[in-house]
Amino acid sequence: MSVDLAWLDNMTLAELETGADRIFSRLRKEAPIAWVPALNAWIATTWSHCREIAEDAEHFRGGTSPAHDRVFGQPNVLSAEGQTHGELRRVIDPPLRPRAFKPTLDTTVRAAVRARLDELAGRTHVDLLADYFEPVSVRCVADRFGFTHISTDRLQRWFHSLSHAAARGLVDPEAYKGGDAAAAEIREVVEDMVERLRGRPDESAISHWLHDGMPDGEVRSIEHMLPSLLIILLGGLQEPGHACGSTFLGLTTRPEHLRRVVENPTLLPKAVAEGLRWLSPLFSGASRVPNRDIELSGVRLRQGDTVWLCYGSANHDEAEFDRPEMYDLDRPAHGHLAFGTGRHACSGSAFAPQIARIALEELLARHPGIRLEPDHEIIVRGWMFRGATELPVRMPR
Known part of the structure; x- marks a missing residue:
């Protein structure tokens, strides 16, 4: 029996x-792969379909x-394939692997976290997110890349400008202005x-990108680096902070779980993983x-169509997770797709959770x-980038 999906025809990006x-x-129940006119694209919403498409290098590139081409440019690591993709990943990935960043976590990430908490000392009401x-x-991310001389406020402005342009540019061309300025x-x-x-x-990620595999005295061109760098x-800049927000918000829905994490910080890696899934x-x-x-x-995808992989939806797939809408620190071990899967999985999948863990550990x-x-x-809003818009808290002295 066919499913009536006429309700998607008039759905707006704002509703999404x-x-x-x-x-x-x-959609997970009625049409796991569905055409959404507002996006001019297909969306895949289940665990099995997201994994199948993401890991199928034969049929999908x-x-x-x-909007992404407009904001970031080409070639970039999201869309590149073959030799170009391999070269980009070879220079992008090594500085973000555990063996590269773990030795300096305390002197870099923990030091930055404590410095920020010192700046907030004495304040009892803050927006934890902002x-x-x-x-x-x-x-922490900017310092890893070598942007130690750029102010935190400026970094946040870059992030919000690029994010807004990438998510809203197609329906609001004015959004590109901020993204262009940041780029x-x-x-x-x-x-x-x-x-x-x-x-x-030096030891920065940018230095590695410039020099790795290049002849002596030569560096990679900015044109080659900049799209992927953006x-x-x-x-x-987005993932670790919003992983913190997701985890903290999830813990507050289960006060007994928050109490357990406060009393036993060794639970934080599991808490962060569940926050990223939730x-x-x-x-x-x-x-x-x-x-x-x-x-x-049963769905016919045409050559050249765009298929968005909704990993956040896959992480709520009822076929994979019991009561997926619930944040559960005691959930049986099960991987998540918050960082994607396959050859285009996120390069920062090891570094981001460490920032989140340390930030929450020091805060609590x-x-x-x-x-x-x-x-x-x-x-909570967003379909491309999703999270709480603010987290106002009281911090008793």
Whole structure:
């Protein structure tokens, strides 16, 4: 029996932004792969379909969108394939692997986290997202890349400008202005860094990108690096902070679980993993494009169509998870797709959870009685990038 999907015809992007949980829950049941006119694209919403498409290099190539091409440029690590993709990953991945960052976690990430908490000392009411999680996230990621001289406020502005342009540009061309300005600023900063690092390589990720595998005295061009750098910066500046937000918000829905984590911080890695599953920050940030016409689960996908992989929806697939809408610290071990899967999986999948773990550990150690403002409604929104819009809390002294 066919399913009537006429309700999708008039659905707007605004409705998708505000009603993603309800919409994706319905699609998982009625049409796991569905055409959404507002996106001019297909969306895959279940665990099995997201994995199948993401891991099928024969029939699907890395995807992008007109908005992403407009904001980031080409070639970029999201859509590149073959030799170009392999070369990009070879220079992007090594600085973000555990053996590269673990030896300096305490002197870099933990130091930055404690410095931010010191700045908040004495304040009893803060927006945890804007005042702590985001600043810590952008600071730690930027420092890893070598942007130690860029202020945290400026980094946050870059993040919000690029994010807004990527998510809203197709329906609101004005959104591109902020993204263009941020990209131009980043390019100017990187140009200065290239001149400094050309003859004096250091331990930063940018230095590695410039020099790795290049002949002596030569560095990679900015044109080759910048599109992927913008993508990595956007994901990197966003994911750890919003992983913190998802985890903290999830824990507050289960006060006994929050208490357990306060008393036993060794539970934090599991708490962060469940937060990433429960409210995935990069909800639909990846896409694929069929190399040829293909039929999947009775749906005909045409060569060149865009298929968005809704990993956040897959992480709520009732066929994979018991009561997926519930944050559960005691959930049986099960992987999640918050960082994607396959050859285009997120490069920061090891680094981001470490930032989140340390940020939450230090916060709860200093403010074990922290709690959400009781009379404030928490609003969660977004279909591409998803999370709470703010987290107002009380931090008893």
